[in-house]
Amino acid sequence: MTTSPPNILLICSDQHTARVTGAYGDRVVETPNLDALAAEGSRFDACYCNYPLCVPSRMSYLTGRFPFKCEVTGNGSILDSRQPTLAHVAVRAGYHSALIGKMHFVGQDQHHGYLERTEGEVHSWSTHLAADAKPSALNPALLANCSRPEPLLHVGAGDNAYVDADAYVRDTACGWLRRYAQTPGETPPFFLTVGFILPHCPFIAPPEIYKKYEGRVRAPTLSAEEKTRLHPVHRSNSDFIKLNEMPPENFDKAAVAYYALTDILDQNIGAILDTLRETSMLDNTIIVYFSDHGEMLGQHGRWHKESFYEDSARVPLIVRHPQKKLPPVISQPVSLVDFMPTLCELTGVKPPPNLDGQSLLPLLRGETVPGRNVKSEVYSYWERGNWTASGNRMVRRGPWKLSYYGAFDSCELFNLETDPEEKNNLADAPEFASVVAELKPLLYDDGWHPTLMLEIRERLENTMGAGSNQHEYAVALRRDPLPKDAPEYWRGMGDHPTRVVE
Secondary structure (H helix, E strand, C coil): CCCCCCEEEEEEECCCCCCCCHHHCCCCCCCHHHHHHHHHCEEEEEEECCCCCHHHHHHHHHHCCCCCCCCCCCCCCCCCCCCCCHHHHHHHCCCEEEEEECCCCCCCCCCCCCCEECCCCHHHHHHCCCCCCCCCCCCHHHHCCCCCCHHHHCCEEEECHHHHHHHHHHHHHHHHHHHHHCCCCCCCCEEEEEECCCCCCCCEECHHHHHHHCCCCCCCCCCHHHHHHCCHHHHHHHHHCCHHHCCCHHHHHHHHHHHHHHHHHHHHHHHHHHHHHHCCCHHHEEEEEEECCCCCCCHHHCCCCCCCCHHHHEEEEEEECCCCCCCCEECCCEEHHHHHHHHHHHHCCCCCCCCCCCCCHHHHCCCCECCECCCCEEEEEECCCCCCCCCEEEEEECCEEEEEECCCCEEEEEECCCCCCCCCCCCCCHHHHHHHHHHHHHHCCCCCCCCHHHHHHHHHHHHHCCCHHHHHHHHHHHHCCCCCCCCHHHHCHHHCCCEECC
16 A cells, blocks of 8 residues: 555654664664664764653654743643644644554643544553552552652562553554555555653563573663762752662663663564555655653663753654655754654645744755754753752753753753763863853743743642642543553553562
């Protein structure tokens, strides 16, 4: 079956750091399917999420607007249904839009422009409804909560409900593609988004795959002197999730499990690619693989996300076009907010107003783009209300990355060309004061400021009542429709074993 224009398949994983991918240089992890996509298409080496946390990152790339502009500032935030999304644009362009797997929508609207959705939000059920539960050695919801110590307290080989949930997403996506290929008569091209949860913690992997990486992967460690040189924002985070109280061997076990979960993710992607081949749709489908944010995995003494370090804020982005030769590597800094203007240019749909990104098509054509040169900027930011009342923002321009931390009113500055591992913070070096002076005003030139999140939260609470956003979240999830044949674990990890067994 062929369609014109080509189908579009977006595959989004959760918490996959670019570092742990064969195509990005890792020589241990086995990711042959992602590596093949990169070999046949373009690998973006400097793509950033716009907020290293699930919901804000996802709603940002869907709308083409920075999270603070669409007022999605945490995992309990609800995207206003009036916001145009990629799915709305695709439908306007004549595509059939469908969503399979995780998107992490919050609130009553679980479609946001997608015409078809096959199941509800497993990730929401399994992590947030139990957010106030008391810590427990086997509380599976807390094992997936990256704002708590539990994910690193219980690690290794065992049962993980997310592995089974992603298998369900994989099989559902493959079945959907087969049915679509067999649809009689004229069919519109599809705009399909497949959302996997892996390699998001729990850091627990099936024993047979865990053993594949055991002894081959070690988590990085820092000396006492290196820890003292860290910016206080990183030391605060380590204290918050109690890294100093973890059994030292758990860090290596978590890293091993993460590699195993990434391996499983790649296998699931391979099954979808095989289905496209079997149905003769591979040669007429644009494929985009990316993740919503990364995972620190012990780099710089940090774990999880909510960091501007490369392992957290930089994400893999791979684009394959079925009929066009793309540049093999694109090193120009870009961000996920660029997806919306890219889709608009690709489909000929007039862009919604007030977008924050730029189309990636000129880069994919190998052009030198006026306005997207060494002086163009990409942004990310995050805030943690639990332990700071001030927001944090990052700007990258050319080789320079400036990160500002509101609670400390101070910065980090790295030159990623000369210091790709971000070991030398140059923010206080007199010889780089001019760089800081040039970049720092860019943090504020679009209306952002360190206490903006508090203003947004106060405005929502004044309108809806204190805590109403989170309450709406829980109520919406309980009404979230599930397919009749959905496995029990889809209703929450608490209903399915998630435990270390070895």
